[in-house]
Amino acid sequence: MSNQKKLKKLPQEVVNQIAAGEVIERPASVVKELVDNSIDAEATEITIKVRNGGISLIEVSDNGTGIPEEDLAEVFTAHTTTKLESLDDLNTLMSMGFRGEALSTIVAVSNVSMISKYEDENIAHKVNFNSPDDYKVTGAARESGTVVAVENIFENVPVRKKFLKTAQTEYRNILNILTPYFIIYPNIHWQLFKDGKKVVDLESTSSKAGKIDKERVNEVVNQDFVERMESVFFDGNGMQISGLVAHPSDHMSRTKYQYIFVNGRHVWDNGVAKSVFQAYDRYIPHGKKVPFILNVQIKP
Structure with missing residues (x-):
């Protein structure tokens, strides 16, 4: 049966x-x-x-x-x-x-x-x-x-x-x-x-949504390296990339302070991260990472 x-x-x-x-x-x-x-x-x-x-x-x-x-x-x-x-x-x-x-x-x-x-x-x-x-x-x-x-x-x-x-x-x-x-x-x-x-x-700031505001980042992250971060901006190939990147002297072993946003949505993309780290390759010890915060704006 x-x-x-x-x-x-x-x-x-x-x-x-x-x-x-x-x-x-x-x-x-x-x-x-x-x-x-x-x-x-x-x-x-x-x-x-x-x-x-x-x-x-x-x-x-x-x-x-x-x-x-x-x-x-x-x-x-x-x-x-x-x-x-x-x-x-x-x-x-x-x-x-x-x-x-x-x-x-x-x-x-x-x-x-x-x-x-x-x-x-x-x-x-x-x-x-x-x-x-x-x-x-x-x-x-x-x-x-x-x-x-x-x-x-x-x-x-x-x-x-x-x-x-x-x-x-x-x-x-x-x-x-x-x-x-x-x-x-x-x-x-x-x-x-x-x-x-x-x-x-x-508290809210005068910056618009999607704007990487250094003052706000400093409040949130509360790390000395934020003061030394530089603004970056790129406009081309159908997209805009803006944000903050760290000074090479502020390299670190871990990947705690890397943020990638696409149209304001938090994501992680190995390709973007790899591109950033390669740009620093000549300036930081091998295997080290740098903090960065990037917002990619692109049509859906």
């Missing part, structure tokens, strides 16, 4: 939790997705609060355009986005987020609530989620923007939660995710709270 089990379709709840593991790997992933949404909402003030390394709580609030009441629950539905209508839109996309997956997967693996005041509505609204399909929308008090609270990440997915590191390690991952944002968005007032204590407070 065959022991082969009958093929069964997975319940949607299980599908959501599996998908969440692909998009949301750890608390830092949640922070990134929520911050991207705040930036896309044209926020000029973003505050991030984390507790227990983001495992117990992640809260991101902004003063952006807000979300209409009719869309408040829908933003947590999979593949729902305001940024794409067709495949052709990918050719002109400039927003930070676009897949329409992040919020739905966050809801699948944590307790989520959101309060948002849409700029064209008189009052704010709040939505509480018990699950992706179990939610309630009510009136709320908020002057502008949106605040999203994510609690107890992976509490209902123990197999994923056991792979999380210590609270301190998860917090460092969050800080590593946020640091490039602090640099490339000097037009935003950033605040970060860790377990109730304010650890970052970066």
Whole structure:
């Protein structure tokens, strides 16, 4: 007699939790997705609060355009986005987020609530989620923007939660995710709270988003070599490259202070890094690295 089990379709709840593991790997992933949404909402003030390394709580609030009441629950539905209508839109996309997956997967693996005041509505609204399909929308008090609270990440997915590191390690991952944002968005007032204590407070500057502001970099990196960094600019071949590069005397063994952005999005490209290091090859000891911060602006 065959022991082969009958093929069964997975319940949607299980599908959501599996998908969440692909998009949301750890608390830092949640922070990134929520911050991207705040930036896309044209926020000029973003505050991030984390507790227990983001495992117990992640809260991101902004003063952006807000979300209409009719869309408040829908933003947590999979593949729902305001940024794409067709495949052709990918050719002109400039927003930070676009897949329409992040919020739905966050809801699948944590307790989520959101309060948002849409700029064209008189009052704010709040939505509480018990699950992706179990939610309630009510009136709320908020002057502008949106605040999203994510609690107890992976509490209902123990197999994923056991792979999380210590609270301190998860917090460092969050800080590593946020640091490039602090640099490339000097037009935003950033605040970060860790377990109730304010650890970052970066006032906005007059520089536009995407501008590598030396004053802001100095605040964020807080290293002596920043004062000696030189500005660079290139315009050609359909792109613009701008930023800061270190003096050759400030070479180091590690690659901690190298940042590459493409249209304001933090990336890592071995080809760009190799080109920079080759340019320094005659001036620094073999195998050493230099700090640099570059933003490449190019059409999508």
